[in-house]
Amino acid sequence: MISFRTCRGFSRFNQFRGPLSFSFDSPLLLELHQIQPPEAVFLLQSNYFGTSEVTVKDEKFAPTQRAMACGQSACKSNCYKEEEDGNNQEENGRISGCTTTNTDSDHTVICSKCKEKEAVVPHNNHLYHDQLCLECFRSSLFGKFKLAVTSHSMISPHDKVLIGFSGGPASRVALQFVHEMQLKAHMNFEASRDRSLPVFGVGVAFVNESAVSSVPSHQVHQVNEAIKDMESIVSSLAPPMKEMYTIPLEGIFSEIPQEGKNLLHELLNTISDATGKEDFLQHLRMLSLQKFASDNGFSKLILGSCASRIACHVISATVKGQGYSLPADVQYVDARWKIPVVLPLRDCLAHELNLLCQLGSLRNLKLFDRPLSGINGQVSSFVALLQEENPSRERTIVRTAEKLTPFSFNKIPETDHANNHPSLPRRLKAQNLKSNESIAVDVFCAVCVGPLSASEMQKAKSGDQFAANCCQSCLFQILPKEPSALQNFYSLLPESMSRRVKGANGVGRHWLREKIADCLLSDDEAET
Amino acid sequence: MPSGEEAKKSDSRQCCICSLRRAVLKRPKTQQQICRECFFSAFENEIHQVIVENQLFRPGERVAIGASGGKDSTVLAYVLSELNRRHNYGLDLYLLSVDEGITGYRDDSLETVKRNEVQYGLPLKIVSYKSLYGWTMDEIVKAIGLKNNCTFCGVFRRQALDRGAALLKTDKLVTGHNADDMAETVLLNILRGDIARLSRCTLITTGEDGPIPRCKPFKYTYEKEIVIYPPHLKNYFYTYAYFKKLDYFSTECIYSPNAYRGFAREFIKDLERIRPRAIIDIIRSGENFRISTSTKMPEQGTCELCGYISSQKWCKACVLLDGLNRGLPRQGIGRTRGPNSAKKDGLKIQPEMETESVVRSKPCGTLDF
Ligand SMILES: [Zn+2]
Ligand SMILES: [Zn+2]
Ligand SMILES: [Zn+2]
Numbered sequence: 001m002i003s004f005r006t007c008r009g010f011s012r013f014n015q016f017r018g019p020l021s022f023s024f025d026s027p028l029l030l031e032l033h034q035i036q037p038p039e040a041v042f043l044l045q046s047n048y049f050g051t052s053e054v055t056v057k058d059e060k061f062a063p064t065q066r067a068m069a070c071g072q073s074a075c076k077s078n079c080y081k082e083e084e085d086g087n088n089q090e091e092n093g094r095i096s097g098c099t100t101t102n103t104d105s106d107h108t109v110i111c112s113k114c115k116e117k118e119a120v121v122p123h124n125n126h127l128y129h130d131q132l133c134l135e136c137f138r139s140s141l142f143g144k145f146k147l148a149v150t151s152h153s154m155i156s157p158h159d160k161v162l163i164g165f166s167g168g169p170a171s172r173v174a175l176q177f178v179h180e181m182q183l184k185a186h187m188n189f190e191a192s193r194d195r196s197l198p199v200f201g202v203g204v205a206f207v208n209e210s211a212v213s214s215v216p217s218h219q220v221h222q223v224n225e226a227i228k229d230m231e232s233i234v235s236s237l238a239p240p241m242k243e244m245y246t247i248p249l250e251g252i253f254s255e256i257p258q259e260g261k262n263l264l265h266e267l268l269n270t271i272s273d274a275t276g277k278e279d280f281l282q283h284l285r286m287l288s289l290q291k292f293a294s295d296n297g298f299s300k301l302i303l304g305s306c307a308s309r310i311a312c313h314v315i316s317a318t319v320k321g322q323g324y325s326l327p328a329d330v331q332y333v334d335a336r337w338k339i340p341v342v343l344p345l346r347d348c349l350a351h352e353l354n355l356l357c358q359l360g361s362l363r364n365l366k367l368f369d370r371p372l373s374g375i376n377g378q379v380s381s382f383v384a385l386l387q388e389e390n391p392s393r394e395r396t397i398v399r400t401a402e403k404l405t406p407f408s409f410n411k412i413p414e415t416d417h418a419n420n421h422p423s424l425p426r427r428l429k430a431q432n433l434k435s436n437e438s439i440a441v442d443v444f445c446a447v448c449v450g451p452l453s454a455s456e457m458q459k460a461k462s463g464d465q466f467a468a469n470c471c472q473s474c475l476f477q478i479l480p481k482e483p484s485a486l487q488n489f490y491s492l493l494p495e496s497m498s499r500r501v502k503g504a505n506g507v508g509r510h511w512l513r514e515k516i517a518d519c520l521l522s523d524d525e526a527e528t
Numbered sequence: 529m530p531s532g533e534e535a536k537k538s539d540s541r542q543c544c545i546c547s548l549r550r551a552v553l554k555r556p557k558t559q560q561q562i563c564r565e566c567f568f569s570a571f572e573n574e575i576h577q578v579i580v581e582n583q584l585f586r587p588g589e590r591v592a593i594g595a596s597g598g599k600d601s602t603v604l605a606y607v608l609s610e611l612n613r614r615h616n617y618g619l620d621l622y623l624l625s626v627d628e629g630i631t632g633y634r635d636d637s638l639e640t641v642k643r644n645e646v647q648y649g650l651p652l653k654i655v656s657y658k659s660l661y662g663w664t665m666d667e668i669v670k671a672i673g674l675k676n677n678c679t680f681c682g683v684f685r686r687q688a689l690d691r692g693a694a695l696l697k698t699d700k701l702v703t704g705h706n707a708d709d710m711a712e713t714v715l716l717n718i719l720r721g722d723i724a725r726l727s728r729c730t731l732i733t734t735g736e737d738g739p740i741p742r743c744k745p746f747k748y749t750y751e752k753e754i755v756i757y758p759p760h761l762k763n764y765f766y767t768y769a770y771f772k773k774l775d776y777f778s779t780e781c782i783y784s785p786n787a788y789r790g791f792a793r794e795f796i797k798d799l800e801r802i803r804p805r806a807i808i809d810i811i812r813s814g815e816n817f818r819i820s821t822s823t824k825m826p827e828q829g830t831c832e833l834c835g836y837i838s839s840q841k842w843c844k845a846c847v848l849l850d851g852l853n854r855g856l857p858r859q860g861i862g863r864t865r866g867p868n869s870a871k872k873d874g875l876k877i878q879p880e881m882e883t884e885s886v887v888r889s890k891p892c893g894t895l896d897f
């Protein structure tokens with residue numbers, strides 16, 4: 001008689017009595033089902049949440065083989081079988097993870113890390129190998145954040161970082177963690193005798209998109225309430241003091257709010273493809289943040305993009321034919337912008353961040369949470385489906401994208417870095433940038449700022465028209481097809497976007513070029 | 529579809545290519561409204577262009593067409609023989625079919641292939657599992673049970689065409705993989721993190737270092753267009769449903785259709801509905817991925833027993849066959865080991881599930897055939 005903890009889904013079979021032949025996903029059960037009935041007749045008795053007992057009427061079953069029951073050690077790695085073999089997918093398709101529910105109801109589960117506090121984070125779908133208490137869960141996430149920050153030189157003491165804050169869980173956690181880092185730096189500063197290392201500054205930016213969201217006019221005050229809420233969240237995270245800024249999206253078009261709104265609406269109306277419109281808005285958001293950060297002396301832009309978000313981006317970029325530029329978007333550091341963008345939560349899953357907000361009562365609110373449409377909508381439900389089927393799928397997708405070769409700008413430019421804190425060890429070498437890759441100067445799409453592939457670059461050289469400087473994907477989904485509509489589109493573009501093309505010799509990506517030239521120089525230096 | 533287009537339809541039912549005939553269909557790939565004749569010539573010319581631009585063939589080559597009897601390979605056989613005649617490729621074309629030996633399973637498709645032999649005047653070679661491996665699939669299932677037979681269908685199917693092509697002494701093997709299949713494979717390789725396969729899966733010709741390179745002339749051809757193309761075939765007696773039926777069997781394993789692959793396939797169909805170009809875009813992404821050349825497949829050697837390319841001492845087919853012949857049918861499957869690891873006959877359970885390294889991790893409903 002073998003006793004073991006029940007596998008979720010196992011209890012489904014408690015109605016069966018007598019000879020069974022079905023497929024399972026734990027090693028023991030796999031072995032069991034390989035023995036054909038009627039040789040192996042086993043009874044399954046199970047009270048719904050209780051310990052299941054299996055009686056195997058088969059002499060061939062040596063005790064050593066039974067040891068592989070879906071218990072602690074075995075189950076962690078094995079219980080959820082990769083679905084690649086389609087053999088028994090009809091059974092294991094939805095069965096994931098183990099429930100560790102015990103028959104004695106007063107039994108509390110102890111955190112497997114500190115072995116002291118009560119675990120609150122379930123051994124969930126094998127995302128965590130252990131059951132953790134809130135503190136340990138929190139520190140595991142903070143650890144990922146900290147590692148990303150330090151190993152990619154995301155924040156240095158002389159920096160003034162701007163956090164892109166949407167109010168949602170991911171950027172809420174980013175804000176929280178950056179605050180904690182700043183607080184620690186602040187305390188070290190206070191404690192140190194010579195006060196040589198300054199404390200980095202933090203600003204929080206919220207892009208107000210109410211101009212393009214479908215918020216009815218009578219709900220405008222709700223938006224304002226929400227913004228006040230966010231301000232109170234930010235002001236509660238002091239000392240050190242952090243300023244919160246609300247940036248209206250239409251601001252990149254005009255200083256005058258109404259004029260900006262009109263231009264923004266008119267421009268969006270020239271884009272007929274729903275996906276294209278959505279992506280274009282995303283580019284405008286980045287443009288707003290970049291402009292604000294640059295105008296106000298910030299040196300880094302921190303975004304809360306998490307692994308789940310990046311997994312979706314990997315698939316949707318592939319679907320949109322952006323395979324070449326994809327690796328530029330999924331790295332920890334993206335310095336193709338005037339103000340380098342860093343993603344310290346890149347290794348955390350959306351699910352984890354949500355859970356931390358819930359359990360750690362981090363107040364968050366999502367203001368402009370529109371459901372995604374078109375291709376982006378399809379992709380996000382596809383990834384959700386895959387994730388449900390296998391909880392490690394999002395990470396696998398991100399890991400695939402990691403294996404693609406990044407661009408030379410996917411690291412903090414050495415010059416900034418060296419000037420700011422010479423004491424920091426140079427860890428940039430750790431990134432596997434192909435040395436010959438960095439010699440080629442990247443040319444960027446005028447709309448999405450994705451690096452152009454060789455064939456697209458050929459086109460960009462030939463003409464000085466805006467369209468010739470766009471990637472194939474933007475040409476298809478964003479730029480209007482009709483010449484008159486296209487002309488209209490150009491005339492409406494915010495200056496910061498149209499200037500990417502105008503200017504000397506038709507290709508005016510001046511500051512971008514300069515930016516890259518910086519990287520190149522330092523690259524060569526590093527090589528010799 | 530925008531409502532504006534609806535209004536336009538009534539007055540512009542003219543073919544947008546020739547402006548002569550009435551448009552009868554909206555081309556799935558481009559959404560152009562075109563007439564029958566223009567569709568057929570566009571369809572054939574595109575494939576001709578792909579063949580020319582990628583220099584798939586050289587004059588005088590012997591080329592085997594992997595013929596399953598499904599729509600893809602049937603249309604491929606027809607189009608290739610047409611183009612060969614029309615553009616003087618100078619190729620010797622052969623039809624090559626595999627009979628797995630599953631009662632009733634290949635009856636229809638082998639009938640189709642035999643008809644194609646007559647219609648297109650192409651010599652046909654049918655290689656059977658029995659002749660290649662000494663076992664029919666039915667016999668294998670009998671020996672091993674339904675649970676593990678997928679390992680066999682995957683491995684045996686992959687090798688059967690190559691072995692058949694070697695028997696025919698052909699220089700190349702062409703298969704009917706279409707753009708939809710390509711896009712699906714790109715996605716699957718992303719989902720399972722297989723960067724080595726991701727870097728090769730969009731190549732139009734593979735195995736150029738091996739004895740018989742494989743080409744995919746339908747790489748950019750939409751499945752939907754392959755389905756509507758056949759009315760052009762002389763003595764047309766196929767129906768859409770008939771093709772559907774054959775096609776189902778030709779790409780999907782009869783015993784165990786793969787749920788995981790199903791998701792990707794469904795996803796691509798959904799994408800095509802809202803953006804037909806998505807299929808081509810996925811292939812383009814696959815071609816343009818920046819993958820450093822150091823990411824290579826494991827060093828390939830040849831199997832000591834049969835000479836087939838293999839990264840190990842024995843190729844997978846030989847490992848499986850050895851087990852079958854010695855009455856240890858589970859050898860080489862899952863957690864049991866074959867001769868490639870010294871442990872023989874072990875029904876020992878490994879502490880870690882070997883999902884990556886062993887044969888079973890590959891979906892059997894593979895597109896390799
Ligand atoms: Zn703990
Ligand atoms: Zn673009
Ligand atoms: Zn026509």
Ligand SMILES: [Zn+2]
Pocket residue numbers: 677678679681682781782783784892893
């Ligand atoms: Zn199979």
Ligand SMILES: [Zn+2]
Pocket residue numbers: 831832833834835836842843844845846847
């Ligand atoms: Zn062999």
